[in-house]
Amino acid sequence: AQSVTQLDSHVSVSEGTPVLLRCNYSSSYSPSLFWYVQHPNKGLQLLLKYTSAATLVKGINGFEAEFKKSETSFHLTKPSAHMSDAAEYFCVVSTGGFKTIFGAGTRLFVKA
Amino acid sequence: DAGVIQSPRHEVTEMGQEVTLRCKPISGHNSLFWYRQTMMRGLELLIYFNNNVPIDDSGMPEDRFSAKMPNASFSTLKIQPSEPRDSAVYFCASTQDRAYNQPQHFGDGTRLSIL
Numbered sequence: 001a002q003s004v005t006q007l008d009s010h011v012s013v014s015e016g017t018p019v020l021l022r023c024n025y026s027s028s029y030s031p032s033l034f035w036y037v038q039h040p041n042k043g044l045q046l047l048l049k050y051t052s053a054a055t056l057v058k059g060i061n062g063f064e065a066e067f068k069k070s071e072t073s074f075h076l077t078k079p080s081a082h083m084s085d086a087a088e089y090f091c092v093v094s095t096g097g098f099k100t101i102f103g104a105g106t107r108l109f110v111k112a
Numbered sequence: 113d114a115g116v117i118q119s120p121r122h123e124v125t126e127m128g129q130e131v132t133l134r135c136k137p138i139s140g141h142n143s144l145f146w147y148r149q150t151m152m153r154g155l156e157l158l159i160y161f162n163n164n165v166p167i168d169d170s171g172m173p174e175d176r177f178s179a180k181m182p183n184a185s186f187s188t189l190k191i192q193p194s195e196p197r198d199s200a201v202y203f204c205a206s207t208q209d210r211a212y213n214q215p216q217h218f219g220d221g222t223r224l225s226i227l
Contacts, residue, residue: 032213043116043203043218044155051213090155094213102155 002027004093006103014111019063019078021106023091026072033074034092035065038105044090050074061085086110114138116219118204124225130192133222136185137206145216146179146189147203155203161187194226 007022025031032051036044048059055067065076074091091103117136125131137144146158159169161181169179176195181187191198201223205216 034215036218041220041223043205043220044216045218046215049213049215100157100216104154 002029002031002093002095002099002101004091004101004103006089006091006106008106009104010107010109012109012111013081015083016080019076019081019085019108021076021089021091021108023074023076023103024072025074025091025093027093027095029095032094033065033067034094035059035063035074035076036090036092038088038090040087047076047089081108081110083110083112116204116206116217118202118219118222120222121220122223122225124227125194126227127195128193130190131194131198131224131226133189133202133204133224135187135189135204135219137187137204138217139185141206141208141217142184143207143209144181144187145205145207146187147205149201149203149221150199158189196226199224199226 003026005024013019030052034049035047037047038044047063048057048065050057050067058064063078065074067074086108088105088107090105094100119134143162145160147155148158149155156171158171159179160167164181177191179189201221203218203221205218207214207216
Protein backbone atom coordinates (compact mmCIF):
# COMPACT_ATOMS: atom_id res chain seq x y z
CA ALA A 1 0.00 0.00 0.00
CA GLN A 2 1.12 3.54 -0.53
CA SER A 3 0.19 6.87 1.00
CA VAL A 4 1.43 10.42 1.23
CA THR A 5 1.08 12.88 4.09
CA GLN A 6 1.71 16.58 3.84
CA LEU A 7 2.40 17.60 7.39
CA ASP A 8 1.20 21.20 7.15
CA SER A 9 -2.03 22.40 5.59
CA HIS A 10 -0.79 26.02 5.66
CA VAL A 11 2.67 27.58 5.79
CA SER A 12 3.32 31.31 6.06
CA VAL A 13 6.72 32.90 5.41
CA SER A 14 8.05 36.37 4.80
CA GLU A 15 9.44 37.30 1.41
CA GLY A 16 13.15 36.54 1.25
CA THR A 17 13.08 33.86 3.97
CA PRO A 18 13.45 30.10 3.40
CA VAL A 19 10.55 27.85 2.53
CA LEU A 20 10.09 24.32 3.89
CA LEU A 21 7.08 22.21 2.88
CA ARG A 22 7.07 18.77 4.47
CA CYS A 23 6.01 15.50 2.91
CA ASN A 24 6.18 11.93 4.22
CA TYR A 25 5.31 8.93 2.13
CA SER A 26 4.67 5.24 2.52
CA SER A 27 5.29 2.77 -0.27
CA SER A 28 5.84 -0.97 -0.55
CA TYR A 29 8.01 -0.46 -3.62
CA SER A 30 10.60 2.02 -4.79
CA PRO A 31 8.46 5.05 -5.46
CA SER A 32 8.57 7.93 -7.84
CA LEU A 33 7.91 11.18 -6.01
CA PHE A 34 6.75 14.50 -7.40
CA TRP A 35 5.98 18.00 -6.25
CA TYR A 36 3.38 20.03 -8.12
CA VAL A 37 2.31 23.65 -7.69
CA GLN A 38 -1.17 25.02 -8.30
CA HIS A 39 -1.76 28.73 -8.72
CA PRO A 40 -5.31 30.11 -8.46
CA ASN A 41 -7.59 29.07 -11.30
CA LYS A 42 -4.86 26.98 -12.85
CA GLY A 43 -4.04 23.31 -13.20
CA LEU A 44 -1.21 21.56 -11.40
CA GLN A 45 2.27 22.23 -12.75
CA LEU A 46 5.23 19.94 -12.18
CA LEU A 47 7.95 21.46 -9.98
CA LEU A 48 10.28 18.48 -9.76
CA LYS A 49 10.42 14.69 -9.66
CA TYR A 50 12.48 11.97 -8.03
CA THR A 51 12.87 8.65 -9.84
CA SER A 52 15.72 6.84 -8.03
CA ALA A 53 18.61 8.84 -9.46
CA ALA A 54 20.19 11.60 -7.34
CA THR A 55 18.54 12.02 -3.94
CA LEU A 56 18.71 15.82 -4.15
CA VAL A 57 16.44 16.96 -6.93
CA LYS A 58 16.42 20.45 -8.37
CA GLY A 59 13.28 21.84 -9.89
CA ILE A 60 11.97 24.99 -11.47
CA ASN A 61 11.87 28.43 -9.85
CA GLY A 62 14.67 27.63 -7.37
CA PHE A 63 12.88 24.80 -5.59
CA GLU A 64 14.57 21.57 -4.61
CA ALA A 65 13.67 18.45 -2.66
CA GLU A 66 15.67 15.75 -0.94
CA PHE A 67 14.65 12.11 -0.94
CA LYS A 68 15.44 10.50 2.43
CA LYS A 69 14.61 6.83 2.38
CA SER A 70 15.42 6.27 6.06
CA GLU A 71 12.95 8.98 7.04
CA THR A 72 10.48 8.26 4.20
CA SER A 73 10.44 11.98 3.51
CA PHE A 74 10.56 14.19 0.45
CA HIS A 75 10.51 17.76 1.77
CA LEU A 76 10.41 20.73 -0.61
CA THR A 77 12.66 23.71 0.06
CA LYS A 78 13.57 27.07 -1.41
CA PRO A 79 16.26 29.35 0.03
CA SER A 80 14.40 32.60 -0.47
CA ALA A 81 10.64 32.99 -0.93
CA HIS A 82 9.17 35.30 -3.54
CA MET A 83 5.68 36.72 -3.59
CA SER A 84 4.97 34.75 -6.75
CA ASP A 85 5.56 31.49 -4.82
CA ALA A 86 2.24 31.92 -3.02
CA ALA A 87 0.21 28.92 -4.19
CA GLU A 88 -0.85 25.42 -3.20
CA TYR A 89 1.73 22.65 -3.34
CA PHE A 90 1.05 18.94 -3.73
CA CYS A 91 3.34 16.04 -2.92
CA VAL A 92 2.64 12.97 -5.04
CA VAL A 93 3.79 9.34 -4.81
CA SER A 94 3.56 6.81 -7.61
CA THR A 95 4.60 3.17 -7.94
CA GLY A 96 4.18 0.42 -10.48
CA GLY A 97 0.65 -0.34 -11.56
CA PHE A 98 0.04 3.31 -12.30
CA LYS A 99 -1.44 4.19 -8.94
CA THR A 100 -0.74 7.82 -8.19
CA ILE A 101 -1.56 9.25 -4.77
CA PHE A 102 -1.85 13.00 -4.23
CA GLY A 103 -1.29 14.61 -0.86
CA ALA A 104 -3.92 16.92 0.60
CA GLY A 105 -1.88 19.99 -0.34
CA THR A 106 -0.06 22.74 1.54
CA ARG A 107 -1.06 26.33 0.97
CA LEU A 108 1.94 28.66 1.03
CA PHE A 109 1.41 32.28 2.02
CA VAL A 110 4.18 34.81 1.41
CA LYS A 111 4.12 38.07 3.36
CA ALA A 112 5.72 41.23 2.04
CA ASP B 113 3.89 22.84 -27.68
CA ALA B 114 0.23 23.09 -26.73
CA GLY B 115 -0.65 21.75 -23.33
CA VAL B 116 -3.75 19.87 -22.25
CA ILE B 117 -6.79 21.83 -23.40
CA GLN B 118 -10.08 21.71 -21.52
CA SER B 119 -13.39 23.27 -22.41
CA PRO B 120 -15.39 25.02 -21.26
CA ARG B 121 -13.40 26.85 -18.57
CA HIS B 122 -16.55 27.66 -16.66
CA GLU B 123 -20.00 26.07 -16.72
CA VAL B 124 -23.04 27.14 -14.77
CA THR B 125 -26.21 25.14 -15.18
CA GLU B 126 -29.33 24.12 -13.33
CA MET B 127 -29.81 20.89 -11.47
CA GLY B 128 -31.03 18.08 -13.69
CA GLN B 129 -29.32 19.30 -16.83
CA GLU B 130 -26.75 17.29 -18.74
CA VAL B 131 -23.17 18.56 -18.54
CA THR B 132 -20.37 17.61 -20.92
CA LEU B 133 -16.76 18.47 -20.21
CA ARG B 134 -14.15 18.13 -22.93
CA CYS B 135 -10.44 17.44 -22.98
CA LYS B 136 -7.74 17.37 -25.63
CA PRO B 137 -4.57 15.71 -24.34
CA ILE B 138 -1.06 16.57 -25.43
CA SER B 139 -0.28 15.05 -28.80
CA GLY B 140 1.61 11.78 -28.42
CA HIS B 141 0.41 11.15 -24.87
CA ASN B 142 -1.45 7.88 -24.56
CA SER B 143 -2.71 8.03 -20.99
CA LEU B 144 -5.46 10.38 -19.89
CA PHE B 145 -6.88 11.11 -16.45
CA TRP B 146 -9.99 12.88 -15.17
CA TYR B 147 -9.87 14.41 -11.68
CA ARG B 148 -12.32 16.33 -9.51
CA GLN B 149 -11.13 18.91 -6.98
CA THR B 150 -13.19 20.26 -4.08
CA MET B 151 -12.31 21.97 -0.84
CA MET B 152 -13.76 19.13 1.20
CA ARG B 153 -12.28 16.15 -0.63
CA GLY B 154 -9.22 17.56 -2.35
CA LEU B 155 -8.12 16.04 -5.65
CA GLU B 156 -9.87 12.78 -6.57
CA LEU B 157 -9.08 10.55 -9.52
CA LEU B 158 -12.30 9.71 -11.35
CA ILE B 159 -11.08 7.59 -14.26
CA TYR B 160 -8.05 6.97 -16.39
CA PHE B 161 -7.59 5.73 -19.94
CA ASN B 162 -4.63 4.10 -21.61
CA ASN B 163 -4.59 3.93 -25.41
CA ASN B 164 -8.24 5.11 -25.39
CA VAL B 165 -9.35 2.21 -23.17
CA PRO B 166 -10.71 2.84 -19.67
CA ILE B 167 -8.37 1.12 -17.23
CA ASP B 168 -9.71 2.18 -13.85
CA ASP B 169 -13.07 3.85 -13.31
CA SER B 170 -13.37 3.01 -9.63
CA GLY B 171 -13.34 6.70 -8.74
CA MET B 172 -16.43 7.55 -10.76
CA PRO B 173 -18.91 8.54 -8.07
CA GLU B 174 -22.07 7.01 -9.50
CA ASP B 175 -23.89 6.04 -12.66
CA ARG B 176 -24.71 9.66 -13.42
CA PHE B 177 -21.06 10.06 -14.46
CA SER B 178 -19.68 8.62 -17.68
CA ALA B 179 -16.47 9.15 -19.63
CA LYS B 180 -15.42 8.31 -23.15
CA MET B 181 -12.30 8.54 -25.23
CA PRO B 182 -13.28 7.93 -28.85
CA ASN B 183 -9.78 8.69 -30.16
CA ALA B 184 -6.32 9.63 -28.96
CA SER B 185 -6.97 13.36 -29.11
CA PHE B 186 -10.33 13.74 -27.40
CA SER B 187 -12.15 12.73 -24.24
CA THR B 188 -15.42 13.71 -22.61
CA LEU B 189 -16.78 13.51 -19.09
CA LYS B 190 -20.55 13.63 -18.90
CA ILE B 191 -22.85 14.12 -15.93
CA GLN B 192 -26.52 13.33 -16.44
CA PRO B 193 -28.52 14.41 -14.53
CA SER B 194 -26.38 16.95 -12.72
CA GLU B 195 -26.81 17.73 -9.00
CA PRO B 196 -25.56 20.64 -6.84
CA ARG B 197 -23.06 18.33 -5.10
CA ASP B 198 -21.32 17.85 -8.44
CA SER B 199 -20.10 21.44 -8.26
CA ALA B 200 -16.29 21.31 -8.37
CA VAL B 201 -13.30 21.95 -10.58
CA TYR B 202 -12.72 19.10 -13.01
CA PHE B 203 -9.22 18.55 -14.36
CA CYS B 204 -7.95 16.50 -17.23
CA ALA B 205 -4.32 15.33 -17.32
CA SER B 206 -2.25 13.32 -19.75
CA THR B 207 1.06 11.51 -19.69
CA GLN B 208 3.33 10.04 -22.28
CA ASP B 209 3.10 6.39 -21.39
CA ARG B 210 2.05 4.10 -18.66
CA ALA B 211 5.33 4.27 -16.75
CA TYR B 212 4.83 5.29 -13.15
CA ASN B 213 7.76 7.68 -13.22
CA GLN B 214 6.22 9.97 -15.82
CA PRO B 215 4.70 13.22 -14.57
CA GLN B 216 1.16 14.13 -15.47
CA HIS B 217 0.43 17.29 -17.45
CA PHE B 218 -2.71 19.09 -16.32
CA GLY B 219 -5.16 21.33 -18.11
CA ASP B 220 -6.45 24.49 -16.46
CA GLY B 221 -9.68 22.81 -15.44
CA THR B 222 -13.41 23.37 -15.84
CA ARG B 223 -15.12 25.12 -12.95
CA LEU B 224 -18.60 23.60 -12.74
CA SER B 225 -21.42 25.15 -10.76
CA ILE B 226 -24.76 23.34 -10.50
CA LEU B 227 -27.55 25.56 -9.18
